[in-house]
Amino acid sequence: MSKILMKGNEAVGAAAIKAGCKYFFGYPITPSSEIPEYISRKLPEAGGVFLQAESEIAAINMVYGAGGAGARVMTASSSPGISLKQEGITYCAGAEIPCVIVNMMRGGPGLGSIQPSQADYYQSTRGGGNGDYRTLCYAPSSIQELVDYIMLAFDKADYYRNPVLIAADGMIGQIMEAVEFKEPEPIELPPKDWATTGTGGKRKPVIVNSLYLQAEELQEHNKNLEKKYKVMEENEVRYEAFGLEDAEVVCVAYGTTSRIVKTAIKQAQAKGIKVGMIRPITLWPYPYDIYKQIGPNAKGILGVEMSLGQLTDDIKIGIAGRLPVYFNGTQGGMVPTPGSILAEIEKIAGGTK
Numbered sequence: 001m002s003k004i005l006m007k008g009n010e011a012v013g014a015a016a017i018k019a020g021c022k023y024f025f026g027y028p029i030t031p032s033s034e035i036p037e038y039i040s041r042k043l044p045e046a047g048g049v050f051l052q053a054e055s056e057i058a059a060i061n062m063v064y065g066a067g068g069a070g071a072r073v074m075t076a077s078s079s080p081g082i083s084l085k086q087e088g089i090t091y092c093a094g095a096e097i098p099c100v101i102v103n104m105m106r107g108g109p110g111l112g113s114i115q116p117s118q119a120d121y122y123q124s125t126r127g128g129g130n131g132d133y134r135t136l137c138y139a140p141s142s143i144q145e146l147v148d149y150i151m152l153a154f155d156k157a158d159y160y161r162n163p164v165l166i167a168a169d170g171m172i173g174q175i176m177e178a179v180e181f182k183e184p185e186p187i188e189l190p191p192k193d194w195a196t197t198g199t200g201g202k203r204k205p206v207i208v209n210s211l212y213l214q215a216e217e218l219q220e221h222n223k224n225l226e227k228k229y230k231v232m233e234e235n236e237v238r239y240e241a242f243g244l245e246d247a248e249v250v251c252v253a254y255g256t257t258s259r260i261v262k263t264a265i266k267q268a269q270a271k272g273i274k275v276g277m278i279r280p281i282t283l284w285p286y287p288y289d290i291y292k293q294i295g296p297n298a299k300g301i302l303g304v305e306m307s308l309g310q311l312t313d314d315i316k317i318g319i320a321g322r323l324p325v326y327f328n329g330t331q332g333g334m335v336p337t338p339g340s341i342l343a344e345i346e347k348i349a350g351g352t353k
Contacts, residue, residue: 002180003178003179003180004178004179004180004181005176005177005178005179006143006176006177006178006179007034007173007174007175007176008143008146008168008172008173008174008175008176008177009031009032009033009034009035009037009038009104009173009174010034010035010038011143011146011147011150011179012035012038012076012102012146012147012150012166012173013035013038013039013042013043014038014042014147014181015146015147015148015150015151015181016039016074016100016150016154017039017042017043017046017048018151018181019072019150019151019153019154019155019184020072020154021043021048021072021073021074021100021154022043022047022048022049022066022071022072022073023048023049023051023062023063023066023071023072023073023074024036024039024043024048024049024050024051024073024074024075024076025051025053025058025059025060025062025063025066025073025075026039026052026053026056026059026075026076026077027052027053027054027055027056027058027059027077027081028052029056029077029078029080029081030078030106030114031078031104031106031114031115031116031170031173031174032076032077032078032081032102032103032104032170032173034173035076035102035104035173036050036052036076040052055084056077056081056082056084056085057084057085057087057088059075059077059085060075060084060085060087060088060089060092060101061088061091063075063088063092063097063099063101064088064091064092064095064097064099066099067092067097067098067099068095068097068195068196068208069195069196069197070192070195070196070197072098072154072158073099073100074099074100074101074102074154075099075100075101075102076101076102076103076104077101077102077103077104078103078104078105078106078114078170079103079105079106079107079108079112079117079119079120080106080108080110080111080112082101082103082120082123082128083123083128085101086123086128086129087129087130089101089128089129089135089163090127090128090129090130090131090133090210091129091210092163093127093129093131093133093134093135093162093163093210093225094131094133094210094221094225095208095209095210096161096162096194096208096225097161097163097208098154098157098158098160098161098162098163098164099157099163099164100150100153100154100157100163100164100165100166101135101163101164101165101166102150102165102166102168103120103124103165103166103167103168104168104169104170104172104173105117105118105119105120105167105168105169105170106170106333107119107331107332107333108120112332112333113332113333114170114333115170115332115333115334116169116170116171116174116256116306116333116335117169117170117306117307117331117332117333118167118169118254118255118257118305118306118307118310118311119306119307119308119310119331120167121167121283121305121307121310121311122310124137124165124167124283124284125137125283125284125286125314131222132222132225132226133225134162134229134232134284135162135163135164135165135284136153136156136157136160136162136163136164136165136232136236136282136284136285137164137165137166137167137282137283137284138152138153138164138165138166138167138238138281138282138283139166139167139168139254139255139280139281139282139283140166140168140172140255140281141172141254141255141256141258141259141279141281142172142177142259143172143175143176143177143179144177144178144179144180145281146166146168146172147179147180147181148182148184149166149281150166151184152184153166155184155187155189156187156236158189158190158192159187159189159190160228160231160232161194161228162228162232167255167283168255169255169256169257169306171256171335172255172256193206194206194208195208196208232285233285236282236285237282237285237286237287237289238280238281238282238287239278239279239280239281239282239287239290240258240277240278240279240281241276241277241278241279241287241290241293242276242277243274243275243276243277244276244278244290244293244294244295244298245276245293245295246274246276246295246297247274247275247276247294247295247297247298248273248274248275248297248298248299248348248349249268249273249274249275249276249298249299249300249301249302249345249348249349250275250276250277250278250294250298250300250301250302251264251265251275251276251277251278251301251302251303251304251341251345252277252278252279252280252301252302252303252304252311252315253277253279253303253304253305253311254279254280254281254283254305254311257304257305257306257335257336258277258279260304260335260336260337260338260341261277261304261336261341262277263338264338264339264341264342264345265277265345267338267342268342268345268346268349271346273345273346273349274297275345275349276294276298278290278291280311280314286314286317286318287318288314288317288318289318290318291315291318291319291320291322294319294322294323298323299323299324299348299349299351300323300324300325300326300348300353301315301319301323301324301325301326302326302327302328302341302344302345302348303315303325303326303327303328303329304328304329304336304341305329306329306330306331306334306335306336307329307331308329308331309327309329312325312327312329324353326344326348326353328340328341328344
């Protein structure tokens with residue numbers, strides 16, 4: 001299959017349609033606006049429905065309705081818009097509604113900026129809404145991965161009956177790269193006999209709901225959700241890692257930041273410094289176990305991210321105090337440079353940190 005040069009946001013729409021998405025509800029916000037623009041043109045041609053809602057809050061509740069009826073449905077936004085969707089996302093998690101939510105992250109807090117950021121890490125991995133819930137969260141580092149994980153996200157959402165989040169920074173949405181729309185690995189999906197599709201007089205009605213007024217009943221529901229999340233933790237961890245066994249320094253980064261880090265690693269290796277890398281692809285569940293493979297020569301871990309150290313908290317959990325953890329971060333739309341990362345690597349390798 002030939003490759004196509006596409007902008008990241010448009011690739012999101014194309015991948016969703018290829019994955020069988022039939023409904024998109026959203027509201028435009030920079031730097032994700034090209035997603036609804038593309039889908040508004042292309043989804044109706046594929047027999048689907050695009051609707052620009054009056055607000056982000058309305059959009060996520062429409063997602064709840066379409067997902068509850070068993071349809072493949074998606075919404076997309078950028079950081080403040082995702083914040084507005086949080087109540088609806090926790091409703092979807094509580095009612096076990098499969099759906100895909102794309103966040104092209106921008107600088108914050110508040111309205112912040114329209115520049116790329118990774119400062120929604122806590123929101124993506126800890127649950128930005130109320131209650132005990134989790135969303136499977138993919139963090140692609142290229143447009144090809146963005147396409148692959150959008151398509152996978154629809155299958156995983158259906159498989160687990162759970163919202164799936166794509167956490168990408170604004171750069172991925174705006175750059176152009178060659179992509180190939182490959183057929184995803186087939187997954188045997190359970191029937192949607194829970195969906196509100198109408199009975200036709202052939203079965204009892206079903207109710208899709210996240211409200212439980214009896215404490216005992218809600219506790220039992222939460223225990224069942226917890227069992228599902230544990231299965232995700234056992235089976236859905238994804239990461240890229242290299243050079244851990246003999247590394248003097250191990251860098252940890254995700255998304256487009258990881259690509260900048262790889263450039264800095266090549267520069268460090270050219271100077272004779274052995275540097276390994278861990279790139280989480282699932283931000284939740286997080287690949288904590290990979291830290292056990294770091295060899296005895298390591299002097300420290302360097303977390304690099306476009307935020308104030310949110311990823312670094314998970315690095316500290318993973319390394320469990322066995323090595324010092326250092327932080328190199330940018331905020332507000334500033335992007336780290338290979339030179340600044342290389343300088344930190346050299347300090348750690350030289351023992352001057």
